[in-house]
Amino acid sequence: MSDHVIPAPLVPVIPTTGGGMFPVRRVYCIGRNFAAHAIEMGHNPDREPPFFFQKNPDNLDASGTFPYPPHTSDVHHEVELLVGLKSGGMNITVDDALSHVWGYGVSLDMTRRDLQGEMKKMGRPWEIGKAFEQSGPVGPLRPVSEIGHPDHGRIALLVNGDLRQEGDLNQMIWKVPEMISYLSEYFELSAGDVIMAGTPSGVNSVERGDVMEASIDGVGLLTVKVI
Numbered sequence: 001m002s003d004h005v006i007p008a009p010l011v012p013v014i015p016t017t018g019g020g021m022f023p024v025r026r027v028y029c030i031g032r033n034f035a036a037h038a039i040e041m042g043h044n045p046d047r048e049p050p051f052f053f054q055k056n057p058d059n060l061d062a063s064g065t066f067p068y069p070p071h072t073s074d075v076h077h078e079v080e081l082l083v084g085l086k087s088g089g090m091n092i093t094v095d096d097a098l099s100h101v102w103g104y105g106v107s108l109d110m111t112r113r114d115l116q117g118e119m120k121k122m123g124r125p126w127e128i129g130k131a132f133e134q135s136g137p138v139g140p141l142r143p144v145s146e147i148g149h150p151d152h153g154r155i156a157l158l159v160n161g162d163l164r165q166e167g168d169l170n171q172m173i174w175k176v177p178e179m180i181s182y183l184s185e186y187f188e189l190s191a192g193d194v195i196m197a198g199t200p201s202g203v204n205s206v207e208r209g210d211v212m213e214a215s216i217d218g219v220g221l222l223t224v225k226v227i
């Protein structure tokens, strides 16, 4: 018998290519991890210490649709590599970091850019721009046992067939093992934590009816319709 006083919320899950489900505990997102994107956002592209923000686990959504959110007129796409952890800990070394990865996927860090911009100006937190309902469309996670640890390969996003974003995973300023190690100095990482690994340049707005096709070579293709 549960002693919960209300029904326990469901644990959010991401599908995997093998058919099983990957339960999600936390969602960490890195900011400005491609130099060309840092520049387009008006920032220094040098390798400064990374910074992170979070989405909520239940913001992730594998339905293939993205409902246009309220209180914005400028919703941007950000195609990102998704990293799913099978274990964690604190003070993980760079050399040991990849041993904690279960698999990889394609994800979108959808952003209410207008609201994020207002929060930046006021020095306030970003959640209202980043952590809203269905703000994290995801494709299935593919296990390391199938694809290894992708550290290069084209990452791209098309809207209605037109190329909007393009880069290569080898352009990431902070590599996946470095991100895991850095995060683990500040947070206790755990199985079910996922990291959205940053977006290449070309972020831009979408409208209802648009179809986004996000792809990462060797990882997958994610098609999402804005409704």
Ligand code: MN
Pocket: 029, 030, 031, 078, 080, 109, 196, 198, 199
């Ligand atoms: Mn992002």
